[in-house]
Amino acid sequence: MMEKAQIAAVLDEIALLLELNDENPFKIRAYSSGARILENLTEDLDELIRTGRLSEIPGMGEALVDKITTLRQTGTLPFHQKLRATIPAGLFEVMQIQGLGPKKVRALWKQLGVEDLTKLKEVCESGAVAELKGFGEKTQTKILEGIKNRVAYAKRHRWVDAAKIAEPILAGLRALPQVKHAESAGSMRRSRETVGDLDFIVASSEPAPIMAWFVAYPGVKEVTAHGETKSSVRFENGLQADLRVVPEEQFFFALHHFTGSKEHNVAMRHRALARGLSMSEWGFKAVDENQTAPGAKDEAAVFAALGLPWIPPELREGLGEIEASEAQALPKLLELSDLKGAFHNHTTASDGEHTLEEMAAAADKVGWEYLGISDHSKSSFQAHGLDEGRLLQQMEAIAKLNASKKFKVRILTGSEVDILRDGTLDYADDLLGRLDFVVASVHTLFNLDSEAQTARIIRAIESEHVDMVGHVTGRLLNRREPYAVDLTKIIDAAAANETIIELNSNPWRLDMDWRWWRRAAEKGVLCSINPDAHHQDHLDFVQHGVRMARKGWLTKDQVFNTRSLAEVLRWLGRA
DNA sequence: GCCGTTTTCGGCCCGACTGTTTTCAGTCG
Numbered sequence: 323m324m325e326k327a328q329i330a331a332v333l334d335e336i337a338l339l340l341e342l343n344d345e346n347p348f349k350i351r352a353y354s355s356g357a358r359i360l361e362n363l364t365e366d367l368d369e370l371i372r373t374g375r376l377s378e379i380p381g382m383g384e385a386l387v388d389k390i391t392t393l394r395q396t397g398t399l400p401f402h403q404k405l406r407a408t409i410p411a412g413l414f415e416v417m418q419i420q421g422l423g424p425k426k427v428r429a430l431w432k433q434l435g436v437e438d439l440t441k442l443k444e445v446c447e448s449g450a451v452a453e454l455k456g457f458g459e460k461t462q463t464k465i466l467e468g469i470k471n472r473v474a475y476a477k478r479h480r481w482v483d484a485a486k487i488a489e490p491i492l493a494g495l496r497a498l499p500q501v502k503h504a505e506s507a508g509s510m511r512r513s514r515e516t517v518g519d520l521d522f523i524v525a526s527s528e529p530a531p532i533m534a535w536f537v538a539y540p541g542v543k544e545v546t547a548h549g550e551t552k553s554s555v556r557f558e559n560g561l562q563a564d565l566r567v568v569p570e571e572q573f574f575f576a577l578h579h580f581t582g583s584k585e586h587n588v589a590m591r592h593r594a595l596a597r598g599l600s601m602s603e604w605g606f607k608a609v610d611e612n613q614t615a616p617g618a619k620d621e622a623a624v625f626a627a628l629g630l631p632w633i634p635p636e637l638r639e640g641l642g643e644i645e646a647s648e649a650q651a652l653p654k655l656l657e658l659s660d661l662k663g664a665f666h667n668h669t670t671a672s673d674g675e676h677t678l679e680e681m682a683a684a685a686d687k688v689g690w691e692y693l694g695i696s697d698h699s700k701s702s703f704q705a706h707g708l709d710e711g712r713l714l715q716q717m718e719a720i721a722k723l724n725a726s727k728k729f730k731v732r733i734l735t736g737s738e739v740d741i742l743r744d745g746t747l748d749y750a751d752d753l754l755g756r757l758d759f760v761v762a763s764v765h766t767l768f769n770l771d772s773e774a775q776t777a778r779i780i781r782a783i784e785s786e787h788v789d790m791v792g793h794v795t796g797r798l799l800n801r802r803e804p805y806a807v808d809l810t811k812i813i814d815a816a817a818a819n820e821t822i823i824e825l826n827s828n829p830w831r832l833d834m835d836w837r838w839w840r841r842a843a844e845k846g847v848l849c850s851i852n853p854d855a856h857h858q859d860h861l862d863f864v865q866h867g868v869r870m871a872r873k874g875w876l877t878k879d880q881v882f883n884t885r886s887l888a889e890v891l892r893w894l895g896r897a
Numbered sequence: 898g899c900c901g902t903t904t905t906c907g908g909c910c911c912g913a914c915t916g917t918t919t920t921c922a923g924t925c926g
Contacts, residue, residue: 385898423923519926521926546915552913601911
């Protein structure tokens with residue numbers, strides 16, 4: 323028995339092995355695309371296999387369904403094992419080096435006996451690589467650089483970290499006199515939780531000075547490409563940035579193209595061809611040379627030419643957005659201005675950096691109607707969790723503060739109560755019942771197996787006093803994997819018990835992952851965009867939660883904290 | 898390997914840049 327993510331990893335590995343064997347590129351693509359489909363699948367895999375519906379998914383043919391079924395049921399695949407035996411395992415790492423693809427790696431392997439990074443370094447240093455046909459001095463030097471920096475180069479960066487670098491560059495580009503339009507594209511524009519590299523698209527008839535400005539930008543550590551219309555640079559932290567300058571009339575095609583995703587673009591091109599148009603970053607070209615092809619004066623026109631309403635970048639992941647657009651069924655996505663308050667915030671009573679009053683002042687500044695305070699419970703002693711006495715004191719302090727009318731915002735009493743090992747809660751029911759709201763979270767025993775972890779969280783969800791479940795998988799981007807938990811079952815339990823699932827907006831967490839929200843919302847589960855603030859400034863984190871909710875196709879109605887104070891109190895049973 | 902109101906075979910998205918070449922292959926997105 324193998325999990326979806328592991329099966330996807332095997333398919334990706336098969337694709338890589340096939341590449342090294344110089345196989346048909348389209349066969350390779352079929353395996354990679356199969357891996358992407360699996361990763362984005364939120365339905366129950368066993369169910370899909372049992373009912374035969376797996377093969378109905380476009381891109382899932384007979385061979386893939388067979389192999390996925392075998393992997394799911396036996397945990398291993400003879401085809402994969404056989405393929406693996408033909409290729410040294412060390413070549414996987416060699417393939418990761420910038421500038422090395424299957425052809426070059428194969429040449430290094432067959433002609434110089436390179437089977438891992440150690441040997442690769444050796445043959446580069448000896449000068450043997452430069453002697454190979456198709457290689458030279460520069461390639462050899464670049465490979466050595468690539469080996470040295472491979473960890474930094476391969477890393478994906480949190481969206482916030484990438485945005486910090488991207489924003490001043492974008493502002494700088496827009497300030498150049500030659501620049502007509504400038505936008506950031508790629509996964510940054512699609513609001514992915516992590517960003518691989520930055521893509522800037524600029525409209526101008528005079529690219530040379532823009533290119534010169536870009537490659538000389540402060541903080542650029544290395545210029546990896548410097549052409550007439552395309553340049554690439556790398557920053558100290560390993561983040562790469564690409565700049566493309568195009569004529570104004572092609573700008574919105576280029577912007578669309580480099581926003582991606584790859585899967586979205588493939589589907590768009592497919593659709594274009596069905597309408598007699600070939601589509602690229604340069605625009606449309608009529609397949610029939612006697613026909614003229616439409617241009618685009620904005621991005622909406624690119625979609626309109628294919629009979630589609632504009633699709634927000636966050637949705638362009640090839641997960642049905644084109645079909646929804648065609649059916650005029652795109653969601654009206656949540657916006658930051660829809661939020662009327664927020665739950666799950668900490669104060670100095672536990673591990674927050676600001677007092678109750680300071681947090682209230684910060685909420686007034688944002689203009690919220692309510693702010694839910696939920697400090698840690700007593701088991702989280704590392705975070706100064708509150709015992710029953712201190713919690714009662716805090717409730718009193720909040721009542722006084724609300725009565726004083728010192729702040730416009732209404733403070734709600736709450737707790738981020740620990741879910742204990744067996745799924746019971748860290749406070750007794752009568753105390754929980756006196757709070758305005760309760761967030762239940764796991765802070766211990768991350769290594770339980772999926773069954774135990776899931777059962778533990780579901781027991782908390784079933785408690786009549788728990789209003790929401792906090793950071794449901796515990797992941798920290800680039801730092802800690804999510805704990806093993808069956809989100810399908812969690813979502814079903816949340817739906818059955820009318821428990822809200824939090825979208826924790828701390829930029830390290832962004833948990834629950836955006837890929838699950840459509841399913842959750844379809845089942846009727848409400849989302850709460852929670853800042854999990856430990857500092858006044860952290861109330862701003864909700865912007866990241868909103869970005870993720872948009873990626874999850876959520877509308878205003880599906881998000882709890884878009885409701886007014888009166889509605890929220892009624893839902894919580896406090897009015 | 899996938900797919901088909903043009904096809905069950907023969908297509909499958911397209912272009913820039915680099916480094917190695919003397920006209921283009923490989924890589925990347």
